[in-house]
Amino acid sequence: MLDLYNKLEKIVNAKYISNDIYVRHAYSRNVDLVLQGVPDIVIRPKDAEEISEILKVANEENIAVIPRGAGICEFGGSKPIGDNGIVLDLKRMNKILNLDEENLIVTVEAGISWGKLNEYLCHYGLYTGCMGPGSGMSASIGGGISHHSVGGGGCAKYGACTNQLVSLEVVLPTGEIIETGSQANRFSKIPFNRFGNGPDLAGIFCGDNGIFGVKAKISLQVFPKPEFADYKTFLMPRKSAETAAQIMADIRNKGIDVYDAMFIPDVVIGVGSPQGLFPLWDHIKKKRGIFFYTIEANSEIELKEKTKQIDSIISNTKSEYLGPEISNGNIAKWHYKEQGHWQFYHNLWGMFPSMQPLTAECFCTINAFPEILRDIDQWDLEHNEDMQKIFNITKIRPISGSGPVVLIDGTNVEITAGFVSFWGYYEDEFHEIIEETNLKLWKSLLERLIKHGTQWYMMGDFMSRLMVDIGAYSAEFYNLMKSIKKRLDPKMILSRGKFNFWGEK
Numbered sequence: 290m291l292d293l294y295n296k297l298e299k300i301v302n303a304k305y306i307s308n309d310i311y312v313r314h315a316y317s318r319n320v321d322l323v324l325q326g327v328p329d330i331v332i333r334p335k336d337a338e339e340i341s342e343i344l345k346v347a348n349e350e351n352i353a354v355i356p357r358g359a360g361i362c363e364f365g366g367s368k369p370i371g372d373n374g375i376v377l378d379l380k381r382m383n384k385i386l387n388l389d390e391e392n393l394i395v396t397v398e399a400g401i402s403w404g405k406l407n408e409y410l411c412h413y414g415l416y417t418g419c420m421g422p423g424s425g426m427s428a429s430i431g432g433g434i435s436h437h438s439v440g441g442g443g444c445a446k447y448g449a450c451t452n453q454l455v456s457l458e459v460v461l462p463t464g465e466i467i468e469t470g471s472q473a474n475r476f477s478k479i480p481f482n483r484f485g486n487g488p489d490l491a492g493i494f495c496g497d498n499g500i501f502g503v504k505a506k507i508s509l510q511v512f513p514k515p516e517f518a519d520y521k522t523f524l525m526p527r528k529s530a531e532t533a534a535q536i537m538a539d540i541r542n543k544g545i546d547v548y549d550a551m552f553i554p555d556v557v558i559g560v561g562s563p564q565g566l567f568p569l570w571d572h573i574k575k576k577r578g579i580f581f582y583t584i585e586a587n588s589e590i591e592l593k594e595k596t597k598q599i600d601s602i603i604s605n606t607k608s609e610y611l612g613p614e615i616s617n618g619n620i621a622k623w624h625y626k627e628q629g630h631w632q633f634y635h636n637l638w639g640m641f642p643s644m645q646p647l648t649a650e651c652f653c654t655i656n657a658f659p660e661i662l663r664d665i666d667q668w669d670l671e672h673n674e675d676m677q678k679i680f681n682i683t684k685i686r687p688i689s690g691s692g693p694v695v696l697i698d699g700t701n702v703e704i705t706a707g708f709v710s711f712w713g714y715y716e717d718e719f720h721e722i723i724e725e726t727n728l729k730l731w732k733s734l735l736e737r738l739i740k741h742g743t744q745w746y747m748m749g750d751f752m753s754r755l756m757v758d759i760g761a762y763s764a765e766f767y768n769l770m771k772s773i774k775k776r777l778d779p780k781m782i783l784s785r786g787k788f789n790f791w792g793e794k
């Protein structure tokens with residue numbers, strides 16, 4: 290290991306490599322506290338060339354390398370699987386390399402956050418359209434592209450962040466550096482188009498969860514931020530999931546161009562309000578579901594017309610308008626005007642001290658989500674015995690359900706589902722019982738949702754292997770993915786173990 294360390298230290302400055310036990314443990318988890326893998330070494334490259342050298346050494350030594358942006362994967366994707374490997378921390382690569390104002394394309398290093406990039410763009414009246422994930426204040430652009438992230442604002446209008454991708458500079462697992470799209474032509478001076486010059490090779494790195502290559506540079510389309518916007522929040526009638534689904538379907542059927550549309554189920558309002566989840570929810574006494582939308586426009590007339598169209602859909606549903614100000618409970622205004630789109634989920638994650646969200650975030654169609662939400666309630670009833678086991682020890686019963694449901698591309702929504710459960714240290718053998726029961730419950734809920742045909746974008750350690758273990762992939766699809774992996778990464782060093790691609794250890 291010392292030999293490996295010395296070889297790597299020669300590539301980066303000594304300041305940017307560590308095998309210190311505290312550093313290794315700091316990089317051993319992601320946002321979930323459940324899955325852990327302690328790396329041997331943590332290293333922070335400065336560019337594609339250094340990444341390439343690191344990967345060449347890792348191949349010589351046959352050791353796993355795990356790319357990491359901000360490390361906020363919810364399924365353990367940016368830490369090793371097992372205790373070994375090199376964590377490649379990309380947060381040092383956080384520069385904006387070029388803003389092509391004429392062609393509306395920005396080129397950045399992969400480790401920059403959505404927050405930092407958009408803070409820069411707003412000085413030019415621009416934004417990234419899809420604002421990345423809800424964790425965008427720290428989550429990296431490289432992590433977003435590797436996850437197909439969506440949900441941090443603007444996703445009903447712009448879809449997932451990979452829709453805005455123009456070109457990538459990627460370091461392949463064996464160290465070669467390639468560029469995609471317009472940049473596949475060596476004579477092209479600026480990135481301007483993702484498709485063409487042959488097949489869409491950028492596509493295989495989108496949502497790859499870091500298994501096919503390390504993104505070093507990313508070019509994205511950017512958009513002028515429209516001058517006008519309106520945002521309204523409504524308290525829903527009973528059976529709010531069905532009503533919200535109907536509103537979303539009508540929005541799509543009528544071709545109304547919304548920027549965001551979100552449903553927050555009554556369980557989140559009911560449980561969250563007394564916890565002070567959002568102070569502005571104090572106004573919402575009835576604890577029913579909430580629906581909100583944001584619309585953008587280039588003129589007042591356009592805005593009025595669009596708002597009229599969407600309000601006429603909502604007026605048929607007996608929903609109650611909460612008023613224009615944030616203090617009236619207008620979450621939509623807070624979401625759009627006050628960067629609430631990046632704060633919203635943080636409050637959910639930190640709602641109960643010592644409780645750990647074990648999430649099941651996925652995509653499905655608008656018309657499928659009410660049934661899926663009902664089935665999560667049913668799953669809870671069926672697993673009462675295990676839930677009770679945790680209650681008997683901690684006096685806190687896990688809470689399952691769905692958080693916000695967000696309209697994304699086409700007729701799809703993103704569901705933030707799962708359960709929160711006790712996960713602090715608990716004395717003696719009780720700790721193990723809690724740990725085992727939580728993992729069993731998490732697996733069973735994920736399996737249940739996979740069998741609804743849901744689609745997973747953030748897969749990491751846990752989800753990528755579960756899909757394979759329960760036979761969710763067709764043999765033909767999985768074999769093709771495996772043969773691409775073998776061709777690109779013969780020793781399977783990059784993110785070793787994800788999707789059960791282990792290689793020879």
Ligand SMILES: Cc1cc2nc3c(=O)[nH]c(=O)nc-3n(C[C@H](O)[C@H](O)[C@H](O)COP(=O)(O)OP(=O)(O)OC[C@H]3O[C@@H](n4cnc5c(N)ncnc54)[C@H](O)[C@@H]3O)c2cc1C
Pocket residue numbers: 319320355356357358359360361362363366367379399400421422423424427428429430431432433434435436437438439440441498499500502503504505634635638747749784
């Ligand atoms: C409060 C909260 C809210 C969230 N909201 C959302 C949401 O709305 N939508 C959503 O999609 N997700 C959400 N997430 C999950 C997660 O934060 C995002 O998916 C985010 O995009 C991950 O970015 P990251 O930089 O933390 O990536 P990491 O966790 O560091 O990495 C993610 C994956 O990409 C790989 N990777 C990272 N960088 C690179 C690179 N440069 N090259 C190759 N592979 C790389 C890693 O190996 C890993 O597999 C949320 C999480 C939290 C805690």
